[in-house]
Amino acid sequence: MSITDSILYQQINSSPLQAITHPLLTEKAIQLSIKRDDLLHPEIAGNKWRKLKYNLLQAEAQQKTHLLSFGGAFSNHIHALAAACHHFKFQATGIIRGEAHYAANPTLSQAQQWGMTLQFVNRQTYRLKEQTEYLLKLQLQYPEAYLIPEGGSNAFAVPGVEEIIIELADQHPTAIDHIFTATGSGGTLAGLISGAAKYSPTTQVHGIAVLKNALYLQHNVKQWAKSEHEVSWHLHTENHEGGYGKISKPLADFCHQFSNETQIPIEPIYTGKMFYALWQLIEQDYFARETNIVALHTGGLQGLAGLKLLKKF
Numbered sequence: 332m333s334i335t336d337s338i339l340y341q342q343i344n345s346s347p348l349q350a351i352t353h354p355l356l357t358e359k360a361i362q363l364s365i366k367r368d369d370l371l372h373p374e375i376a377g378n379k380w381r382k383l384k385y386n387l388l389q390a391e392a393q394q395k396t397h398l399l400s401f402g403g404a405f406s407n408h409i410h411a412l413a414a415a416c417h418h419f420k421f422q423a424t425g426i427i428r429g430e431a432h433y434a435a436n437p438t439l440s441q442a443q444q445w446g447m448t449l450q451f452v453n454r455q456t457y458r459l460k461e462q463t464e465y466l467l468k469l470q471l472q473y474p475e476a477y478l479i480p481e482g483g484s485n486a487f488a489v490p491g492v493e494e495i496i497i498e499l500a501d502q503h504p505t506a507i508d509h510i511f512t513a514t515g516s517g518g519t520l521a522g523l524i525s526g527a528a529k530y531s532p533t534t535q536v537h538g539i540a541v542l543k544n545a546l547y548l549q550h551n552v553k554q555w556a557k558s559e560h561e562v563s564w565h566l567h568t569e570n571h572e573g574g575y576g577k578i579s580k581p582l583a584d585f586c587h588q589f590s591n592e593t594q595i596p597i598e599p600i601y602t603g604k605m606f607y608a609l610w611q612l613i614e615q616d617y618f619a620r621e622t623n624i625v626a627l628h629t630g631g632l633q634g635l636a637g638l639k640l641l642k643k644f
């Protein structure tokens with residue numbers, strides 16, 4: 332059965348848009364809605380499905396039976412890829428940065444239960460993951476494999492993310508002034524920029540980088556979002572709270588309070604950093620009164636189990 336004929340493919344539809352009320356938003360007269368991509372699917376949630384969708388279809392079109400990708404030991408992308416391979420019947424391999432004992436953590440044990448084979452590599456080898464020579468070697472080792480970059484970000488991630496903007500055109504009654512996403516590898520930001528250029532050119536697109544020294548990501552984003560010059564977009568690089576995976580006390584406190592006040596679950600690695608940055612911008616009057624903002628909930632909630640185990644959150 333082809334991917335598009337499967338029940339799962341047909342079940343994953345549009346995600347809801349939820350309007351938020353909060354004292355800060357009332358005080359500053361800001362309208363904020365959250366695009367709940369975390370509710371797209373319980374296992375292939377958030378931006379993961381958006382980025383994987385056209386990669387899966389491309390793999391199928393190339394008659395590949397095996398998907399291979401890269402990630403850290405708690406990677407949301409690896410987790411979602413394993414689930415997608417399980418549901419759509421691809422063989423799955425994850426090249427994981429770190430030591431083999433990570434195989435027992437909640438993210439990777441679930442990935443293995445879904446049938447993914449893990450190959451652990453040290454940091455030095457992991458750094459080769461974008462180099463042609465290394466990728467050719469992997470392709471020789473796994474000739475049936477369709478290779479997906481870390482984070483699922485490539486040109487095929489873009490059309491899936493663009494669909495968020497298409498859905499918003501129906502869901503949001505007025506023009507959206509700003510849309511925000513957390514940014515790790517840049518594919519989601521690129522897709523939003525590309526979607527805004529096509530369907531909502533007055534919307535300004537913002538990425539909150541969750542890692543340090545993230546300016547280099549602009550190059551990839553420009554490459555993937557071919558029409559980036561047609562919309563206003565900005566990568567915020569000062570809201571990483573110390574770097575990837577770093578959770579400052581104020582950030583942790585903010586995440587708990589945000590979830591208590593809005594009843595929307597977030598995690599501190601991606602969505603928490605995005606909302607924390609957005610809240611600071613609102614407090615600093617970055618936006619005029621009566622501004623309409625949409626924040627994309629990119630999921631990542633599977634990572635909470637690992638963070639709790641490490642007592643990091």
Ligand SMILES: Cc1ncc(COP(=O)(O)O)c(C=O)c1O
Pocket residue numbers: 377378407408482484513514515516517518519520601602629630631632
């Ligand atoms: C939960 C979550 N949000 C946001 C992102 C960032 O997306 P991107 O890597 O496309 O910048 C990721 C990583 O893919 C993620 O796992």
